């Protein structure tokens with residue numbers, strides 16, 4: 001067994017726009033936790049938002065915060081009571097801990113637990129670090145054939161799995177995904193995997209639309225080119241992944257009677273919804289908050305090659321370049337997933 005250092009390096013958000021490299025103690029795993037050496041971390045829009053603004057809604061960065069929640073790594077040590085994991089296992093990290101005993105947890109909707117602790121959400125530190133600890137059952141083993149990058153991106157894929165489950169996407173459905181960022185792209189992938197007859201993806205970014213097409217979308221629509229309703233037939237399912245008000249309104253207009261609408265995109269906390277249309281078409285509208293129990297399905301979709309997660313990677317950065325990675329999307333519209341490698 002390799003010996004584990006007692007000191008580690010982490011990248012810490014000190015204030016908006018300022019990330020510092022700091023030394024910290026390597027955490028000790030609790031009885032039911034594992035110590036994981038972090039391999040790679042994907043940059044998420046929420047990391048970028050904390051970096052730019054120091055807050056997302058009511059979550060405010062009030063003390064130095066380690067960002068990063070889309071992470072993979074290798075188990076290096078086990079807590080005293082861990083029997084379900086082994087040192088040396090490569091894992092995708094499910095970056096949350098919940099109470100396990102409230103009504104929501106017991107109903108399988110642990111994403112709605114009032115006591116949820118989620119990586120890189122103040123005040124909980126994330127994975128821009130060489131080592132993290134995690135409850136053993138949240139460290140999901142991945143096959144050797146899966147890259148570290150894909151294992152990290154099981155996190156956003158789980159968002160897509162949950163959104164498709166909430167929509168009840170089934171064979172034959174016509175599915176519209178609005179927003180072709182990483183989340184929209186994997187939502188479209190999962191819809192195809194669930195047997196959708198037609199998957200359309202809208203965005204205003206041509207690179208992202210081309211990516212959606214290459215990944216297997218049946219049609220891509222530039223939202224700036226005119227009303228969606230003039231470009232596509234009505235759809236049974238809408239997976240809204242932009243958070244942009246015009247996209248939400250365009251999507252509702254494209255809904256067939258009895259369509260299911262899932263609002264995944266965040267960013268506009270309040271907006272008008274077409275209530276009369278929801279009534280007249282009897283639309284089912286819901287939101288999603290992260291995911292629950294989706295890692296096994298997401299790992300299977302990626303391991304089987306049905307969803308190509310490696311194809312989302314558009315940049316590689318060392319930990320000392322975390323600030324650069326966080327600004328990659330602003331500088332280059334051809335960015336999907338910048339990845340940070342704490343071990344390099």
Ligand SMILES: NC(=O)c1ccc[n+]([C@@H]2O[C@H](COP(=O)([O-])OP(=O)(O)OC[C@H]3O[C@@H](n4cnc5c(N)ncnc54)[C@H](O)[C@@H]3O)[C@@H](O)[C@H]2O)c1
Nearest residue numbers: 179181182183202203223242243244247265266288289290
């Ligand atoms: N519900 C959840 O638990 C959850 C989890 C992760 C991410 N999210 C949210 O999902 C959204 C997507 O995440 P992402 O990482 O892919 O973000 P992203 O910002 O990379 O992608 C959003 C895309 O929407 C596009 N867009 C903007 N206006 C549009 C319009 N009018 N029509 C069509 N597309 C338009 C943008 O060009 C962009 O490509 C974000 O709002 C994010 O906050 C939600």
Ligand SMILES: [Zn+2]
Nearest residue numbers: 044045046070
């Ligand atoms: Zn994320």
Ligand SMILES: [Zn+2]
Nearest residue numbers: 099102105113
């Ligand atoms: Zn709970």
